[in-house]
Amino acid sequence: MAITAKTVIERDSLFRGLPKAALERIAALRVRRVYQEGAVIFMRGDPGDSLCGVVTGRVRISASRPGGKEVFLNIMEPGDSFGEIALLDGMPRTATATAMAPTELAVIRRDQFLPLLRTEPQLAAHLIQMLCKRVRWTAQLMEDSALLSVPARIAKRLLSLAALQGRAAADGAKVTLSQEELAQFLSLSRQVINQYLQEWKQQGWIQSGRGSVTVCNVAALENLASEA
Numbered sequence: 001m002a003i004t005a006k007t008v009i010e011r012d013s014l015f016r017g018l019p020k021a022a023l024e025r026i027a028a029l030r031v032r033r034v035y036q037e038g039a040v041i042f043m044r045g046d047p048g049d050s051l052c053g054v055v056t057g058r059v060r061i062s063a064s065r066p067g068g069k070e071v072f073l074n075i076m077e078p079g080d081s082f083g084e085i086a087l088l089d090g091m092p093r094t095a096t097a098t099a100m101a102p103t104e105l106a107v108i109r110r111d112q113f114l115p116l117l118r119t120e121p122q123l124a125a126h127l128i129q130m131l132c133k134r135v136r137w138t139a140q141l142m143e144d145s146a147l148l149s150v151p152a153r154i155a156k157r158l159l160s161l162a163a164l165q166g167r168a169a170a171d172g173a174k175v176t177l178s179q180e181e182l183a184q185f186l187s188l189s190r191q192v193i194n195q196y197l198q199e200w201k202q203q204g205w206i207q208s209g210r211g212s213v214t215v216c217n218v219a220a221l222e223n224l225a226s227e228a
Contacts, residue, residue: 008078009030047093048089053108054077054104056104057078063094090110150188151196154196
């Protein structure tokens with residue numbers, strides 16, 4: 001089923017469950033933006049003035065560390081939204097968003113959204129829940145980095161990506177992700193990622209191809225991810 005701009009709004013965690021009339025009012029605020037592969041949608045530090053929902057294409061969310069090294073934070077695919085925090089507080093962007101393919105976005109501007117927020121109490125409750133989830137997600141990333149072993153971190157991230165973005169394949173859930181991208185997600189070297197992926201491939205836990213990893217044995221990776 002194709003994703004439409006309206007569908008993106010309806011599925012967004014900010015808005016899911018709202019009355020149909022409220023969703024219609026929110027959807028009416030959206031504007032269409034199109035980006036070519038490699039185009040920067042916004043940079044870290046840019047004004048935080050909108051929420052973006054992916055209609056088609058893919059978007060990489062990343063941040064730069066001291067020394068210029070880029071760290072991947074997430075990959076957004078059709079149906080996903082990003083920029084919620086900036087939509088709410090209007091502060092500068094905390095990350096950079098880049099189109100990984102020709103991409104169409106449904107964009108809602110903050111200056112148009114805030115007046116609507118004042119008339120929708122249920123929407124305010126949704127926003128509080130979303131912010132709590134974001135805090136928990138960030139805390140979990142910090143905990144994983146500090147406490148989990150390298151293979152456990154890799155396994156846990158693969159399972160998360162497979163659950164959120166995986167596409168059904170004959171032998172499991174296929175994630176469109178290169179080894180380099182996975183390495184940047186976890187702040188590891190590509191060599192380390194390749195080492196473990198090759199081991200797991202030999203054991204039949206995963207299959208790897210050009211720019212993709214297929215999770216074949218969820219139980220084995222879950223066992224590994226639970227080890228410190």
